[in-house]
Amino acid sequence: MSPVSRxxxxxTGGALIAATCIPEWAEAFQPNxxxxxxRAEVADAALQQAAKLGASYADIRVNRYRRESISTREQQVQxxxxxxxxxxxxxxxxxxAWGFAASNVVEPGAARAAAxxxxxxxxxxxxxxxxxxxxxxxxxxxxxxxxxxxxxxFEVPLETKIAFLLKLNQxxxxxxxxxxxxxLQFADEQKYFASSExxxxxxxxxxxxxxxxxxxxxxxxxDFQTRAVVDRAKLIGYEYAEDYPWFADAEEAGHAVxxxxxxxxxxxxxxxxxxxxxxxxxxxxxxxxxxxxxxxSLGYEAxxxxxxxxxxxxxxxxxxxxxxxxxxxxxxxxxxxATTGYDDEGVKAxxxxxxxxxxxxxxxxxRELAPLVGQNRSHGCLHCDSWSSVPFPRMPNxxxxxxxxxxxxxxxxxxxxxxxYVVGRGVSSIDQQRYNFQFGGAVIREIRxxxxxxxxxxAAYQSRTPDFWASCDAIxxxxxxxxxxxxxxxxxxxxxxxxxxxxxxxxxxxxxxVINTAAVL
Amino acid sequence: MLxxxxxxxxxxxxxxxxxxxxxxxxxxxxxxxVESHARLADNRVTTSGRADDIDITATVxxxxxxxxxxxxxxxxxxxxxxxxxxxxxARLSPVQREYVxxxxxxxxxxxxxxxxxxxxxxxAARAKSLQAVLDSCRAQKVTxxxxxTTRVSATxxxxxxGNRRYFRSTRADFxxxxxxxxxxxxxxxxxxxxxxxxxxxxxxATQAINxxxxxxxxxxxxxxxxxVILEPQAxxxxxxxxxxxxxxxxxxEGRSAFSARDGKTRLGEQMFNDRINxxxxxxxxxxxxxxxxxxxxxxxxxxxxxGGVIENFRYTRYWAEQKKRDATPGPVNYILDSTQPPxxxxxxxxxxxxxxLISRFWYVxxxxxxxxxxxxxxxxxxxxxxxxQVKNPVRNLRFNQSVLGMLAPRNVExxxxxxRLAPYVVPALRLGSFxxxxxxxxx
Numbered sequence: 017m018s019p020v021s022r023x024x025x026x027x028t029g030g031a032l033i034a035a036t037c038i039p040e041w042a043e044a045f046q047p048n049x050x051x052x053x054x055r056a057e058v059a060d061a062a063l064q065q066a067a068k069l070g071a072s073y074a075d076i077r078v079n080r081y082r083r084e085s086i087s088t089r090e091q092q093v094q095x096x097x098x099x100x101x102x103x104x105x106x107x108x109x110x111x112x113a114w115g116f117a118a119s120n121v122v123e124p125g126a127a128r129a130a131a132x133x134x135x136x137x138x139x140x141x142x143x144x145x146x147x148x149x150x151x152x153x154x155x156x157x158x159x160x161x162x163x164x165x166x167x168x169x170f171e172v173p174l175e176t177k178i179a180f181l182l183k184l185n186q187x188x189x190x191x192x193x194x195x196x197x198x199x200l201q202f203a204d205e206q207k208y209f210a211s212s213e214x215x216x217x218x219x220x221x222x223x224x225x226x227x228x229x230x231x232x233x234x235x236x237x238x239d240f241q242t243r244a245v246v247d248r249a250k251l252i253g254y255e256y257a258e259d260y261p262w263f264a265d266a267e268e269a270g271h272a273v274x275x276x277x278x279x280x281x282x283x284x285x286x287x288x289x290x291x292x293x294x295x296x297x298x299x300x301x302x303x304x305x306x307x308x309x310x311x312x313s314l315g316y317e318a319x320x321x322x323x324x325x326x327x328x329x330x331x332x333x334x335x336x337x338x339x340x341x342x343x344x345x346x347x348x349x350x351x352x353x354a355t356t357g358y359d360d361e362g363v364k365a366x367x368x369x370x371x372x373x374x375x376x377x378x379x380x381x382x383r384e385l386a387p388l389v390g391q392n393r394s395h396g397c398l399h400c401d402s403w404s405s406v407p408f409p410r411m412p413n414x415x416x417x418x419x420x421x422x423x424x425x426x427x428x429x430x431x432x433x434x435x436x437y438v439v440g441r442g443v444s445s446i447d448q449q450r451y452n453f454q455f456g457g458a459v460i461r462e463i464r465x466x467x468x469x470x471x472x473x474x475a476a477y478q479s480r481t482p483d484f485w486a487s488c489d490a491i492x493x494x495x496x497x498x499x500x501x502x503x504x505x506x507x508x509x510x511x512x513x514x515x516x517x518x519x520x521x522x523x524x525x526x527x528x529x530v531i532n533t534a535a536v537l
Numbered sequence: 538m539l540x541x542x543x544x545x546x547x548x549x550x551x552x553x554x555x556x557x558x559x560x561x562x563x564x565x566x567x568x569x570x571v572e573s574h575a576r577l578a579d580n581r582v583t584t585s586g587r588a589d590d591i592d593i594t595a596t597v598x599x600x601x602x603x604x605x606x607x608x609x610x611x612x613x614x615x616x617x618x619x620x621x622x623x624x625x626x627a628r629l630s631p632v633q634r635e636y637v638x639x640x641x642x643x644x645x646x647x648x649x650x651x652x653x654x655x656x657x658x659x660x661a662a663r664a665k666s667l668q669a670v671l672d673s674c675r676a677q678k679v680t681x682x683x684x685x686t687t688r689v690s691a692t693x694x695x696x697x698x699g700n701r702r703y704f705r706s707t708r709a710d711f712x713x714x715x716x717x718x719x720x721x722x723x724x725x726x727x728x729x730x731x732x733x734x735x736x737x738x739x740x741x742a743t744q745a746i747n748x749x750x751x752x753x754x755x756x757x758x759x760x761x762x763x764x765v766i767l768e769p770q771a772x773x774x775x776x777x778x779x780x781x782x783x784x785x786x787x788x789x790e791g792r793s794a795f796s797a798r799d800g801k802t803r804l805g806e807q808m809f810n811d812r813i814n815x816x817x818x819x820x821x822x823x824x825x826x827x828x829x830x831x832x833x834x835x836x837x838x839x840x841x842x843x844g845g846v847i848e849n850f851r852y853t854r855y856w857a858e859q860k861k862r863d864a865t866p867g868p869v870n871y872i873l874d875s876t877q878p879p880x881x882x883x884x885x886x887x888x889x890x891x892x893x894l895i896s897r898f899w900y901v902x903x904x905x906x907x908x909x910x911x912x913x914x915x916x917x918x919x920x921x922x923x924x925x926q927v928k929n930p931v932r933n934l935r936f937n938q939s940v941l942g943m944l945a946p947r948n949v950e951x952x953x954x955x956x957r958l959a960p961y962v963v964p965a966l967r968l969g970s971f972x973x974x975x976x977x978x979x980x
Contacts, residue, residue: 092634096626099607103590116586120609133587140664141575141582144671174629195792233791235800240792240907316578318682319714319725322899322916325978404588445900445935447914449979452935454912456904476904476912478935478975509576509684531974533904533912533937 052208052218054122059210062106062127067212069135071108073151075211075361078104078122079403084170084202088181089195096174103403106131110138112148118404152386152394154363156214161357163221164350165253169202172254180257187263188230190270192277194240198228200257201249201503207360215362223353223515224256225249225503228266230273241473243273243458247297247441249503249515250351272459275471282460282475284532288435289477290428290524295438295457296416297500297518303481304336304343305414305518307450308370309397310379310389316409320509322448325481326376328389334376337485342417343371345380347396352413353501353515354399360407363396370414374485382409401512408508413501415519422493428524435463436475436530443476454478456533474534484525492521538656539569539591541703544693547611551595552695554620560597560627563620563697564639564833568592570690573658577683577713580671595623603633635855639696640833648704649825652732655707656689670742674715677746679722683713687733694833704827708959709733713742714917715749716980722755722930723980724748725897725917727770729959731825748896748918755930757976758921764892765971766885766922769956772873772963774898778909779940780815780871783841785850785860794909794941795847807846808941810949812875815842817868823957826869839867844876845946872962875952885951885967887925893971894920894927898936909940914977933980934973943968 055078066074080102087094104127105118115138117130169177177200185196202224209217229244245265250256291299306324311317313324326334336343347365349355356365361383369377379389382398399410429437442456456476462469479487501517539547548565555563568591575585593616596605604626608619667685674681686709693703712727726744730736767775787793788802795803819826819836828836832854840848849865857864886894896918904910915933922928942948953965 093631094633094635095603095605096630097605097607098622098626099594101590101592101607101609103609105586105588107586113582114584116584118586118588118590120590136660137585137587140660141585143664144582144668146581147579174626178631195790231792233796235791236798238791238796238798240796242792242906314579315680315682315716316583318578318680318716318723319576319684319712322979323716404590406584406586408584443902443904443912445902445912445914447933447935447977447979448899448916451979452914452933452975452977454935454937454974474905476937480978510572510574510686529975531937533910534908 055208058104058122058124058127059208061124062104062131063210063212065128065131066106066108066135069132071110071135071212073109073212074106075209076104076106077360077400077403078208080206081402082170082204086177086181086200088185089197090185090189091182093178101402105400105403105405106134107407108134108138109149110135111142111145113138113142113145114149115141116406149384150387151383152392154213154361154383154394157358157362157364158216160218162219163251163355165222167254168222169224169254170204184228184262184266188228188266188270190267190274192232192274193230193270194233195231196228201225209358209360209362211362217358217362219357221251221356222253223249224252224254226257226262228269230269232273232277234277239277241273241276243269243276244441245269247500247502249353249501250499250517251353251355252351276459276473279471279473281534282472282530282532284530284535286527287530288432288524288526289528290432290435290437290463290522292437292439292522293498293500293520294440295455296520296523298441298444299455300343300414300416300518300520301502301516302444302446302453303450303484304370305411305516307481308376308380309409309411310381310385311409314388317507321507325449325451330376331379331389332375332377335374336371336376336482337374338488339374340419340491341371341374341485341488342369343414344368344417345370345395345412345414347412349413349415349517349519351499352517353503354411354413354517359396359398360400361398363394363398366395368395380409380412385409399514401514405512410507410514411505411516413517413519416491416521416523418494418497418521419491422495423490425492425496425522428490428492428522429463429468430466432463433465437461437463437468438477451480453481474532476531476533478529478531487525487527488523489526490524492523496521538571538689539691544569544691544703545695545701547593547616548693548695551593551616551620552697554617555595555597555624556697558621558624559599560624560697561599562639563595563597564694566594566692566694568690568692570688572686572688574684574686575663575667577667577671577681580674580681582667593619595619597623597627598633598636599624599627601632601636602627602630603636604630637854637858639698640700641698643700643835645702645835646819646828648706648827650707650731650827651705652707655687655709655731655733658687658733666738670713670738673742673746677750679715679717679746679749681713681715683711685711700833702829702833704829706827707731709736711736711738711741713745715745717749717753719753721980722749722753723917724752729957752918752930755919755932757932760934760973760975762970762972764889765968766882766889766892766894767966767968768882768896769953769958769963769965770897771895772966773958773961774901775911775940776871776873776961776963778903778911780868782909783851785852786856788850794907795850804847804850807946809842809845809944810946811845812877812952813842813845813873813944813949814876815871815873816840817870818872819869821870821872821962823955824870824959824962830867830869832864834864834866836869837866839865841868870960870962872955874955874964877952879954879964880951882953882965885953885965886922886927888951889922889925889967892922893931894922904937910937911940912937933977935975935977936972937974938972943971
């Protein structure tokens with residue numbers, strides 16, 4: 017490929033551009049005063065119409081999203097895809113019942129019509145309501161907030177991004193690696209929130225998501241193995257692609273998948289396991305992140321994602337794990353995918369303990385949920401994945417706090433006689449109340465007498481959330497803390513996709529059941 | 538909702554802009570939709586709403602360099618911008634080695650999956666039917682949660698090589714989860730149809746409530762291998778992994794469950810019970826599908842498994858060209874049925890000495906793509922069967938089980954009447970062995 021800079025592109029394509037006035041994609045999307053004024057006008061029209069028709073409360077999100085996705089395999093580009101989506105969604109409260117309507121036509125007339133539709137829907141629901149919705153107090157906020165980034169990925173030339181991916185692939189293609197796939201995804205959310213209580217909030221969030229996978233095949237035996245490196249998305253700009261040592265990861269992933277193809281199968285049984293942050297983040301997500309969602313505990317998700325083993329009255333009473341386990345909900349964490357300035361009903365981002373010294377102490381809440389457990393302020397967990405989606409409770413970044421003193425990975429291995437070290441995301445599955453789970457790993461190695469040993473394959477660990485965290489007897493120190501996250505956490509009906517991060521050090525868990533997944537055919 | 542002429546006109550407008558901007562080939566697709574939903578929980582409606590949207594995607598090639606953009610704005614300025622942006626991306630991209638020219642004019646069958654009653658949702662009628670569901674839950678002393686949704690959409694596409702197509706579709710879905718107040722019983726049931734007048738809301742609610750009541754106070758059993766009866770929902774929860782494995786390229790590149798030794802595939806092999814057929818058919822009366830594949834090929838019946846033998850893989854247009862054969866006209870839906878007359882579930886139970894009756898599975902994930910081993914859990918109704926009778930509810934279990942092993946020649950004992958659970962039409966199955974690896978406390 018011969019790289020073409022933007023300047024060269026403009027030069028070489030000059031005649032065509034002159035004929036068709038091609039605007040730069042990145043520049044065409046930049047916010048401008050005219051759009052801002054139009055957005056405010058539309059929001060005001062909708063809120064005024066909702067009030068006129070009897071809403072006791074209304075809010076509206078006028079959001080614009082743009083996304084870019086570049087996919088490659090080996091030394092070729094499979095696709096470059098860009099998309100934009102712009103629209104508004106209005107939510108109204110009438111007689112204690114919600115109504116919602118959304119449209120891609122961002123005009124005052126369409127906004128008034130949608131407000132009327134939302135009112136009609138709320139009135140129809142109010143007849144079926146057995147409990148009226150009341151909202152916790154929230155401050156009136158008029159402000160602007162932008163996530164932290166140095167390089168807007170949409171301003172980085174396409175050829176730079178393609179060159180990054182092809183170099184990544186080339187690095188991962190060490191001998192006996194058969195296939196490499198890689199993607200770069202970027203998201204830019206420009207959100208405007210307005211409420212009948214007077215809040216007006218403008219926010220912009222930029223996310224960068226590199227991922228890749230290596231596969232090694234043995235055509236003679238028909239066997240193959242894959243090693244995926246995913247879930248490192250962050251709320252950050254393109255500097256992430258440049259500053260993080262992706263190529264070292266790619267080379268390691270290449271060697272790892274070749275080794276995995278000939279690794280010995282795990283012997284099932286009980287093991288002490290040391291779980292790396294690259295896998296532990298997912299265990300935190302599934303076992304603590306979802307079980308401390310108050311809407312689940314109250315049965316709001318019973319028909320879909322399920323409920324929770326934690327009851328609404330358990331805060332302050334239920335032991336979640338050993339007393340070294342501290343988990344915080346945090347929408348302020350640097351780089352966290354669920355980090356924001358304000359949630360989607362205008363509540364300022366919060367940081368609070370969910371589990372403190374091993375005890376479950378608090379919930380993830382919204383303005384609707386907080387009063388149901390006797391709280392008068394929301395922790396700010398309302399979120400919608402699009403202007404067209406009904407906002408509902410979503411997970412904040414939930415992170416395991418490191419030990420106060422420095423504890424290294426070697427320290428964690430030190431007194432393990434027969435153990436496994438689990439690195440990277442494998443298959444995950446957990447029940448609908450977040451008790452029983454099974455997690456695999458991308459790369460799993462033996463620990464024998466405190467030393468890291470050979471790679472094993474076909475291993476997965478199974479446990480029960482309270483038993484698992486009760487078996488945690490050591491947690492890494494501050495220097496071992498890493499932030500991982502998932503760009504595709506599903507919940508709700510209609511299904512919505514959330515992005516959420518989990519920071520953690522490695523941690524050790526004693527006497528955990530490990531199965532051989534290839535021995536269950 | 539855009540009619541055919543207006544939808545095609547939008548696509549053609551973008552094509553013209555793309556050509557003017559220098560595109561040598563182009564494809565424009567459009568989806569115009571309205572979705573309405575009501576969500577139930579705690580025996581009331583928790584959220585309800587509607588969303589109107591349109592997506593227009595332009596994919597263009599300049600010297601085999603590809604660019605693609607999507608917008609949700611059909612204004613004249615937006616359409617111009619869409620085409621120009623796609624061309625701009627194409628010019629900056631390297632040559633797409635897997636470029637295949639866009640389709641020319643083709644004849645498509647009629648779309649059968651559209652009903653005006655679904656498209657023109659009656660909010661008052663929906664509220665009345667949901668009120669009846671909530672009344673039933675209260676009367677039976679269970680807590681009901683559920684989801685009612687309707688969608689109407691028009692999709693259109695046009696290519697620089699003359700292909701034009703337009704289809705409409707509707708869909709209505711309803712599901713209910715009922716839970717007993719003591720927290721020991723839970724039942725789920727769902728249904729869907731393109732015609733909302735044929736969505737049996739009361740039946741769905743009754744089934745979920747009955748499952749909740751009869752699954753109370755489950756007893757634990759030891760994990761291990763058991764004979765099982767999978768209700769159609771449970772089969773639908775597992776079958777997606779099998780259908781996804783029929784990609785020809787993965788099999789032929791040596792990274793699929795259907796790859797074989799020495800660089801070969803398992804095409805033509807008797808891998809499954811000899812009564813099992815798996816196929817796609819857009820004209821299926823139970824689940825009519827769009828008469829077009831996602832690549833624009835006119836859809837037609839496609840047999841994947843016939844009498845337990847793998848008969849075909851799915852070939853994309855690119856991979857078909859590489860292999861000098863035609864792209865496959867599907868799949869557009871998946872129908873699993875038997876070469877023999879079906880066995881009703883009651884008969885399956887009567888014929889079982891000891892085993893488990895399974896309502897559904899949850900959080901099913903592919904553990905091993907080489908063998909299609911899945912893990913997941915039972916949920917919302919699991920019962921112990923002994924001497925031909927349902928004896929008592931049992932606690933949920935985690936399984937680790939290969940789909941290939943599940944449908945293997947000697948493991949399938951009986952096959953029921955296929956039921957619609959879009960995008961599948963699947964029967965209940967009685968299986969000789971199914972592997973459970975741990976017990977779950979979840980209800």
